[in-house]
Amino acid sequence: MEPNAAVRSRLTHSLEVSQLGRFIADEIGTRLQGKGMLDPLERVAFGNFVETACILHDIGNPPFGHFGEAAIQKWFQDHGGEAVKSAVKLEKGDLGSGDLRLVGALADFHDFDGNPQGLRVIARLQWNSDKFGLNLTTTTLAACLKYIRKAGESPHGLFRKKAGYFTTEESIVQFVWGKLGYQSPQRYPLAYIMEAADDLAYCISDLEDSIEKGLVHEASAFEEVYEKFSATSAPEGDAVRREIARALAALKGHKRDDGKEFTYTDFRTSLNRAIVRYAADRYVEKHDAVLSGTLESLLPTEEAPGAILNVLKTYCRENVYCHESIQRTELAGYTAIRGMLDHFKPLLSVSRADFTEALTNSKNSARKGLLIEQKLLSLFPEKYIKVYVDYVSTLRTSDADNFSEWNARAHLVVDYIAGMTDDFAMTSYRTLAGMRV
Numbered sequence: 001m002e003p004n005a006a007v008r009s010r011l012t013h014s015l016e017v018s019q020l021g022r023f024i025a026d027e028i029g030t031r032l033q034g035k036g037m038l039d040p041l042e043r044v045a046f047g048n049f050v051e052t053a054c055i056l057h058d059i060g061n062p063p064f065g066h067f068g069e070a071a072i073q074k075w076f077q078d079h080g081g082e083a084v085k086s087a088v089k090l091e092k093g094d095l096g097s098g099d100l101r102l103v104g105a106l107a108d109f110h111d112f113d114g115n116p117q118g119l120r121v122i123a124r125l126q127w128n129s130d131k132f133g134l135n136l137t138t139t140t141l142a143a144c145l146k147y148i149r150k151a152g153e154s155p156h157g158l159f160r161k162k163a164g165y166f167t168t169e170e171s172i173v174q175f176v177w178g179k180l181g182y183q184s185p186q187r188y189p190l191a192y193i194m195e196a197a198d199d200l201a202y203c204i205s206d207l208e209d210s211i212e213k214g215l216v217h218e219a220s221a222f223e224e225v226y227e228k229f230s231a232t233s234a235p236e237g238d239a240v241r242r243e244i245a246r247a248l249a250a251l252k253g254h255k256r257d258d259g260k261e262f263t264y265t266d267f268r269t270s271l272n273r274a275i276v277r278y279a280a281d282r283y284v285e286k287h288d289a290v291l292s293g294t295l296e297s298l299l300p301t302e303e304a305p306g307a308i309l310n311v312l313k314t315y316c317r318e319n320v321y322c323h324e325s326i327q328r329t330e331l332a333g334y335t336a337i338r339g340m341l342d343h344f345k346p347l348l349s350v351s352r353a354d355f356t357e358a359l360t361n362s363k364n365s366a367r368k369g370l371l372i373e374q375k376l377l378s379l380f381p382e383k384y385i386k387v388y389v390d391y392v393s394t395l396r397t398s399d400a401d402n403f404s405e406w407n408a409r410a411h412l413v414v415d416y417i418a419g420m421t422d423d424f425a426m427t428s429y430r431t432l433a434g435m436r437v
Contacts, residue, residue, distance in 0.1 A: 008205055014055050016205065020272065021054035021197035022047050027280035028193070035284070046190075052136075053143035053194045060118025062418040063425035064333030069113055071337035072414060076109035079341075080410070083348040087355075087409075088402045101403040107152025108166040109410060115146050116165045117418050123172050125415055127383040131390050138179045142188035145173070146195055148293075149185065158296065159187050168391065168411060186293030196279045196298040203309040203316075204268050210320040211264070221315065222252045228311045234304040241304035243274045248308075275305040336429035337417060343432040344413045346373050352397075352405050359385070379428075380416050388412045 008016070029043035038046060062068035084105050108116075123141065126133045147164030150173075155161055165173045177185065207225070210216050226248045234241050247270040250262040279298045289295035299306040320326065347355065350373060358365050358373035365374045377385075391408045395401040420428065430436045 008209055010058055014058055016201045017197045018051045018054040020200055021193055022051045023276050024193050024197055024279050025050035027276055028283045031284045049139050049143055050190050050193045052140050054197050056122055056144055057194055057198055059121050061114035063420045063422045067330040067334055068337055071334045072112045075338050075341045076106060080106045080109055084406055086349040087406050089351055105403040105407045111151035111163040113162045116163045119165050119169055124387050127386050138176050141176050143190035146191055148187055189290045192290055192298050199309055200275055203312040206316045207312055208264050215320050215323045225311055225315055226252045229308050232307040234307040238304055240274055240278050244304050244308050247271055278305045336425050339429045340417055340432060347376055347413055348410055352402055384412055384415050
């Protein structure tokens with residue numbers, strides 16, 4: 001919904017992340033090849049896998065980003081239990097909130113996030129000739145897994161802050177980890193590089209975009225960022241800290257050491273170069289911890305590269321994301337997503353048999369009072385419906401499997417919404433609400 005073409009979109013952000021990921025991977029590859037740990041062909045593959053993971057890293061984000069995620073989570077927290085009970089034909093008193101079948105059916109949506117949705121997109125939803133989505137390699141899928149916990153599991157522990165995969169993709173993730181020889185869940189080495197490239201890209205670009213949109217005053221922003229970085233506890237004698245400090249000072253004064261103009265593009269280039277080198281050095285230095293998935297980050301906040309990114313992130317959180325124009329957009333998006341889920345609720349409330357009746361476009365559907373459900377289902381992409389039908393074909397008609405069917409049905413609805421652009425989401429909401437044709 002951003003009219004300014006100079007401001008980054010999700011696509012241009014992903015392209016930047018892929019470029020930075022390739023940059024970091026090339027630097028690491030040079031170091032590892034020099035140590036005899038990669039041959040030339042492996043070095044090329046190393047960069048290719050990282051670049052692919054980076055280009056895919058945001059593919060599962062719903063419209064309106066994190067606010068869209070929150071809208072989906074909140075709707076299912078408020079209405080999901082009621083819809084499940086209606087669909088499985090149980091009375092209110094028949095199912096407690098702690099019933100494991102109910103908890104399992106709702107876990108994916110209470111923990112909804114763009115990361116597990118992204119895995120679902122690439123491994124299932126891009127149905128071409130078969131049910132394996134884009135048919136990506138084990139390495140590519142592992143490199144895309146930023147978090148290692150299943151939806152519904154405890155968020156405590158390394159790389160478990162958010163869900164990394166839904167219950168519907170558990171078998172895929174277990175297969176990937178099995179092929180890699182992992183005895184328990186752990187982060188794959190290339191995911192560290194993808195994460196670092198993403199952090200580097202968005203922390204720097206968010207401030208630049210904010211200045212472009214006139215949300216913050218350029219001079220005061222540079223001054224505050226400079227002062228906050230100077231006050232961090234990053235090691236004073238560190239060469240990377242000195243390089244970052246020089247770039248910040250030049251940005252603040254708009255002058256390079258030779259007196260020529262220093263622009264934000266110069267700042268971004270200088271920062272990228274310094275941080276990429278640092279990330280590559282750290283990857284090689286901590287190679288054993290990276291391979292075992294026990295390293296916390298390539299860009300720790302106690303070191304200068306992580307500290308400057310944290311300063312930029314904090315500045316934007318305090319001065320940009322709370323801006324009135326951003327709030328208006330996010331509130332509109334929140335209303336649109338919750339509104340669409342309200343309109344799709346009939347699909348989540350009917351029985352499994354009635355849903356199947358509506359899905360097959362049977363002439364009996366109208367006579368059974370399923371006309372609205374049938375019309376709603378006509379909006380859904382055929383490939384998403386294929387995924388639902390294939391998944392449900394493995395289920396029995398037992399009570400327990402009816403909960404699993406509902407989960408797959410809810411994914412069908414959320415897959416459709418999560419795959420929308422901001423503009424299409426607003427248009428779809430207005431259409432469903434009868435505000436436009």
